[in-house]
Amino acid sequence: MKAIVHTSPKGMEGTAFQEFESAEPKAGEVKVQLKSAGLNHRDLFVLTRHGDGEPPFVIGSDGAGVINGVGADVNNVKVGDEVIINPGLGWHSKSPAPPKGFDILGYPSNGTFAEEIVITANSVEPKPTHLNWAEAGVLSLAALTAYRALFTRGQVQEGQHVLLPGVGSGVITFILQFAKAVGAKVTVTSRSEAKRQQALKLGADHAIGSEKDWNEALDGEKVDLVIESVGAATFEKSLDQVKKGGTVVTFGASAGDEIKLDIRNFFYGQYNLLGSTMGSREELREMLQFIENYNIKPVLDKTYRLEEYEDAFNRLEAAEQFGKIGFAISE
Template sequence: MRAIVHEGKDGLEGLQVKMMEEKTPDAREVKVRIHTAGMNRRDLAVVTKRHKGKDPAVIPGSDASGIVEETGKDVTRFKKGDEVIVNPGLGWQENSDVPPEGFEIVGFPDHGTFAETYICTEEHLELKPKHLTMEEAGVLSLAALTAYRALFTRGNLKSGETVMLPGIGGGVLTYALKFAKAEGARVIVTSRSREKLKQALDAGADKAFLTESDWSGELTGESVDLLIESIGAATFNQSLRAVRKGGTIVTFGSSTEDEVTLNIREFFYGQYNLLGSTMGSAEELRSMIAFIEHHSIHPEIDRIFPLDQAEKAFTYIRDTKNFGKIGFQMS
């Protein structure tokens, strides 16, 4: 099978498309012929930070849609020809406060979905949402699940509340925008790009302003109940000042520096809530699928790249050119 492989050199220079061995599924495993493989910033981190050229070759990728091509003899949930999506979380079945010990994400350290076929146990697949195309389903799981848990499991978002999404543009926050609007929330976004602000307003945002502007002035008259923070040190204290007293910040990532400083006295006098969030369980994935089916939500797709344009796609997401999801067409 053809696959996007990282080996031999560090960083993007180690990316290549090559033939890899195609295996046969074991008794409880399913082989999926990949149609579309969604790309996430995690894939960029794998090839630029976590996986080194001297390490054994790895196939990145956590998301995919495809068709069941072969099943092991003990598989009961799926049959040949089923349209499915890959659950990017390995070993987190039931909802819990934190992922269980040993939780991993597809695509590192083991091989991922940027290949013509992918094999996993039947517990790590779900049927494709019927209202989505294969391209839309292929860019769904990781980012949409992350947004769903951050908003609802951790953030406890309710209809009528106001949620703020600094740094709109990536997959998770574009899903968070659509989910929050479907729930009946007011949504405020920021971006460094005027074009992305326009795209966010077109996608349903109620208010949008530049990240480098005066947040306090822009938020006059607003009461932010929940803020989803994914930028890190560059905006964290502005985010804290943006939330109403007693409000909540949920953070799932950091695109700038990881370490932040805060005035702890202001924090506890403000009765703020600061919560971490990481992707989600298979139980939450199924709840998310039911949510998007009920509300007929479709992913925001920016671009789908052909398989042989791997380095171009990684550069595109590195430079944050996308509004919404990108992916690879595998078949």
């Protein structure tokens, strides 16, 4: 089969679209003929984590397709079923943190940027009927991350005010849609005027330039909840925008891992700071039901063929996208 494979050296230089050995499903496994796949920032990170001497692997965590092979003792799906891939490995039930052994598809295991994939049968879920293949293939990782950050960790409620710094990523566009679906007020920030306008069209109530004084732009109004994924570049401004007793949920740090925190101001303000990482199979199923109930679809930025992977990776690395970047694999 054809696939996007990483060998060595580290980075894009060790990546190629090439032939890769196909596998057959063993007991408890299924083979999925992939129709589409989705690109995530993790797919960039693993190119630098893959060490010299490790075996080649297929990149990619998100995908959707049709079951075309079933191993022994598989009862939840059959050949011909349309499914999406659950990229989370080993996290079944909702819990305060991932269990020991939790991992994500696409390193060190083989991932979804390929014509087919063999995966455990409990790692597939029925494809939402209201999504086309392009939409289904980019869904799981970003929408699950968004769902856990906003609902499980952030505990958002109708009428609350949510701040989303750095709008444009797949996760943040999902959070914007999810928050509006349950009746929250949403403010976004971005350096890009184009992205701010796209966010307003998607339902945001306010869109602020990242360089502006956020407090002034909101006329002094504080927010109930911030979902942070930028990190060092925005964290201080984000915390300053939270009302006393409010919450910051963080799931990323694209602009730096280390922050300074005035701990006295923090405890006097009775703030809550929570980490979040993707989510469990239970939360994935809740998210799938949620998007069907509210007819929510991924925001598709651009779709590429697998052989155009360099253009896709470069677009993501440059943060040019608004929404999800996908791969069209087969008809």
